[in-house]
């Protein structure tokens with residue numbers, strides 16, 4: 001049975017431009033009439049087609065701003081299409097934004113009633129469920145406090161507990177599993193598995209491609225509002241990396257100043273591309289730059305070169321024991337290495353204000369190819385992300401005369417030896 005049917009769906013948004021000090025626009029705006037500002041319509045989604053059968057788990061992947069959340073909001077009827085249709089069968093529960101649909105002044109308990117009734121449940125049905133919901137959330141001692149006193153993790157627990165325990169037919173999940181502690185995440189995944197076993201339908205957006213590959217029967221890749229036609233999880237994820245890679249490469253071609261990831265408030269103002277970024281942002285990565293042994297900024301290296309990466313940060317408040325990490329991936333998204341300051345015995349006591357962290361490779365171990373690079377700041381337990389910039393830039397390794405290795409990805413510093421046994425055979 002088909003539970004979600006999307007036909008030729010398009011959604012437009014209006015983009016307003018920043019006020020311009022440019023006199024020409026000021027004059028043009030005058031002629032357009034008082035109060036009019038410069039804007040344009042753009043398609044956040046274009047010609048999306050999707051048919052989901054009951055019991056299927058479908059993943060939605062794509063870069064930041066590609067239209068994933070918009071798609072889920074359309075299915076949940078929080079937004080409405082400009083073109084095309086969406087048909088759904090059964091009750092829909094959504095975990096779309098942290099605390100969406102919650103009322104700050106009400107208690108956790110009251111919010112459960114409000115939220116579940118919005119999902120179409122009667123008071124009697126909620127009465128029967130409420131103990132289970134509270135139990136699952138682990139918020140028993142806080143459930144009668146107003147939820148404005150909750151942390152973001154507590155919001156998440158409450159929202160997820162409601163969505164998963166009201167027994168919907170279709171569950172929509174947006175990035176939500178990124179927050180919360182490991183135990184709670186584990187509980188959530190178990191519930192989602194049970195949910196799958198019961199033959200329910202799930203649509204899930206996650207930047208965690210391992211989760212997507214593990215959970216999903218099919219994967220929709222959205223790139224700039226448009227859908228990639230193949231839906232096999234492995235194919236879609238590999239296409240995602242391929243496209244990501246091409247975009248990062250184009251960003252590098254913009255020239256030295258634009259190559260590094262620079263952040264000033266809005267990251268996207270400084271790079272031509274966007275990438276997935278998450279975290280609570282009490283501390284932020286403000287710039288990432290690569291240097292050669294002469295201290296020149298570059299993104300082209302040879303195997304066995306010296307490579308220095310400098311990450312500048314800004315901590316808006318005092319943060320104890322932060323952990324800085326990097327990761328290097330191949331073009332297909334295979335993780336080659338993921339060191340951090342904690343495993344690298346570089347304990348950082350506190351950070352506050354600005355500073356930088358450097359990672360130096362004395363000898364680049366990668367063979368000629370291009371590589372994707374990730375950088376992050378986590379708390380000491382590595383569970384809470386302050387800032388995570390996923391696959392945000394590309395660097396290249398080119399042919400080196402020093403290294404003749406050709407096969408594979410890595411150049412491993414090692415020696416060959418030939419050991420002769422016994423005398424040579426007489427002729």
Ligand SMILES: Nc1ncnc2c1ncn2[C@@H]1O[C@H](COP(=O)(O)OP(=O)(O)O)[C@@H](O)[C@H]1O
Nearest residue numbers: 013014044062063064065066067068069070071
């Ligand atoms: N309510 C809105 N008004 C205007 N533009 C929006 C609105 N919501 C999203 N957008 C824009 O639509 C595009 C897709 O957004 P979104 O669906 O949130 O992407 P994703 O979830 O893939 O990161 C982005 O360019 C975003 O800025």
Ligand SMILES: [Mg+2]
Nearest residue numbers: 068069070174
């Ligand atoms: Mg989103």
